[in-house]
Amino acid sequence: MATSRLFRISAAFFAATALLISGCSSGPSSTPGAAGPGRGEDADASGAGRAPKSALAPLPTAVPADLRQYYDQKLSWHACGVSGFECATMKAPLDYERPGAGGDLKLAVARKKATGPGKRIGSLMVNPGGPGGSAIDYLQQYAPEPAAVRARYDMVAMDPRGVARSAPVECLSDKEMDRFTQTDQTPDDAAEVTELANAYRKFAKGCEARSGKLLPHVSTVEAARDMDVLRAVLGDRKLYYVGASYGTFLGATYAGLYPSHVGRVVLDGAMDPSLGPRQVNIEQTAGFNTAFTAFAKDCVEHSDCPLGTKSAEDAGKRLSALFKKVDAHPLPTGEDRHLTESLATTGVIAAMYDEKAWPVLREYLAQAEKGDGRGLLTLSDSYYERDPDGHYANQMYANPAVNCLDLPPAYTSPDQVRADLPRFRKASPVFGDEFAWASLNCAYWPVKPTGAPERIEAKGAAPIVVVGTTRDPATPYAWAKGLADQLSSATLLTYEGDGHTAYGRGSSCIDKAVNTYLLDGTVPPKNKRCT
Template sequence: MPPSRLFRSTATTAAAAAAALALLLSGCSSGTSPSPGSAASPDRSTEAGADRPGSAAAPLQPLPTVIPNNLRPYYDQKLSWHDCGVAGFQCATMKAPLDYAKPSAATDLKLAVARKQATGPGDRLGSLMVNPGGPGGSAIDYLQQYAPQPTAVRARYDMVAMDPRGVARSEPVECLTDPQMDRFTQTDTTPDTPAEVSQLVTADRNFAKGCEARSGKLLPHVSTVEAARDMDVLRAALGDKKLTYMGASYGTFLGATYAGLYPTRAGRLVLDGAMNPSLDSRTINLDQTAGFNTAFTAFAAECVKKKDCPLGTKSAEDAGRQLSALFKKLDAHPAETGQERKLTESLATTGVIAAMYDQGTWPLLRESLAQAKAGDGRGLLALSDSYYERNSSGHYANQMYANPAVNCLDLPPAFTGPDQVRAALPAFRKASPVFGDNFAWSALSCAYWPVKSSGQTHRIEAKGAAPIVVVGTTRDPATPYTWAKGLSAQLSSATLLTYVGDGHTAYGRGSDCVDTAINTYLLEGTPPAKNKRCT
């Protein structure tokens, strides 16, 4: 049962999926080695965006430029760096107030920070802070695994990451035991009867109760606004006058929020796979449903051209019908996986969704679907586990707990009860005949959250900020292209860089055009030309 509104970078999703499947498929493949493919599907993106629902939302107001005296101890702190145990990286711990309205040393949070210092040659340009999205993705893991590239940027910047409050090494939100999470992920999110609806509601309630029991004091204080304020404290502790930042997926919302709160302290900001902060939860979930349908259509259009496509060779539409039939079959008869857990419909759907983040995973998805049709659910289960960040020992990472904690606090819930979901089903099914029911029912989870949302939809204008680069991919499943258009239209100093292609986010994924434009901006401060499009 995938939590609604999961926004994380391609690197943290597709790479995990590939790693999870590589070992599995090496022992049961037909002999063909999966290799990353390039999609040649047509551009089906919607070109409207500036007048989307929410465009009339009130703007986010900046905070005072003068730092209050009661926050001075945080801004003036000195970080004590030490070896992380990972070659070339240093780590530190930063203090931040649990509640910015009532800071108290007795309740301070300890936030984990890591850096890789500039290597040269060339003058150091300061710190480049990175965040891979989520919400709930570990920025430190991302930094250590993926962010040391490219060489030219690494040479001039100290690469810096901080796990946001409630995430990974920074006071992590906890909710369920691993066996409880196993059961939760198997919850049927396409309920066909009142009894199955009741089971879904019970699962959501129990998840929320678990979070309250284990992390009740933290839950009211993991909002994006608070995380952005932590970033400003870190900026000061690093000795930078302005923030230079690379945010992917949800990280774009975090970076844009920073610019809205501190426009005069926003430096070179890259927001890749952008979110639109003016949209409400229901619109976000509906747009994402359509986004994943667009990605699946691109996958299916490529698949049906191959003789061995497990979804047939007729058309993308027929492939969708065949996938729906497979899901229905698994709903009635889960597939064996070689372990106690079987491949249920919900786990299979999550596995397919995981593969939509990057077309490099499509060959693995084709093989996994072929296995599932033959009664072997191991491939799709491995993809699902990669999405949920469940390791081979059965332990779940913190992301699936931090994710709803942030989302449910940032915005009021998409639905307040099952009746509202039922009423919305036609719209979700229109957005995606394959995934519509799953996304609609999954969006019910925040209705039972133990903490009332503290945020609202808003536009982010960041008047007075330096040039900001917003990046959108035309067939992005998780953050649809219209969102990048919407955010760039709001930000007073934004330039939109468009990648015409598939997958989630664009930087570092093979487009020299995109990479050169962003590297030039980070190194020289020159944003891309207006309306620049890359392939």
């Protein structure tokens, strides 16, 4: 089943994509055990979508005495992975409100030093999204580009707390995760609703059993505070940063907490931190519908389109019919797992992140129409980061751990989901039910949320560039406009096109604008639009 609020592209499948991004949306989070910086009474915890009046307040500029040991640490670098990369381990407090009381975390860091020519600008941190995407994996795969930026910056990545190499959240065995992903996420009767709710409960209990001590301390605010420690440890006065998808929320949170530390920050495929969880899920559902409509319009122009050649609307009906057929009779895949409706839907959703995957999706849908589920299962596995040996990466565990801490649950009972099904179906006739029931995933989480919707203004920050794609499925364009409107120093750069995020994905106009900003600090012209 597709994890609710996940913004992602699988690097394993879409290797040509510049920034790894992931699927689950998160909202602003506050520090565990405290009211949190700038947290107001009128924050929209209900999820109705009303923009909260409160704004994230900055932390004191002076480093507290009990955190000085972390800011003053020296990293021990060693060669690792791909040639030219160095790795190190950075220490951070488990609980920033009580440094040392709960022990420390060891956070994995990697870098590739600036190659020249030209004067080194600083360290450029990257985050590919998720939450749960490995920044180090991304860095080691894509650091060679763009060459002009790589020449002037040390390229740096840190796997956030709870992710990959940094005290990873663990939840289920691989076999248990296989069963979880096959659970019917469009229940047709009370028994299937109970089965789905029990699957969410088992998932949450597994996370508590394996990672209970860590779960209260993987919020986005804490990850942003880790970034400031790393900035200082690297010797940079300012943060230089490129974040994609959820990485935009992480970067915006950093800017809100440390506006005076902002250097050059790019937020690509932006999230709107002021939205409540229900509104986030509804709008993301509509975003995927927009992306599917674009795919369908393209598909019906091909004589071999497995969804017909009439119209995008008719293609949607035929895809829904295929899902129902697979729900009744899961398809063989050549292995022990069959392609269930949930896995089939996830496979289609995975291909919505990048229009380069559309020809592959046409091929795999044609296979499914003929009773062969192997292709769509491959897409689904790429989404879940399941390797050929059946092992799952940590992303699908870190993802809800962060999301369910950053925002209140969108729904707390199946009855609430049922009541809102018409809104989801209106947002997407094809994916509405799937996204609605996926929004129940935080209802049974073992740790109470510490965050709430909150505006991020980052008053006093240096200029920030926010990038939005007009037909982005996972982070709708309206979110980029919303974040750009909130951030006091933001400039919105628009890509008129398909797919999730824009930088490094084929638009020379976008790449030139972002690279110019990163290299000399010149922001794009107001209202600049690229194709």
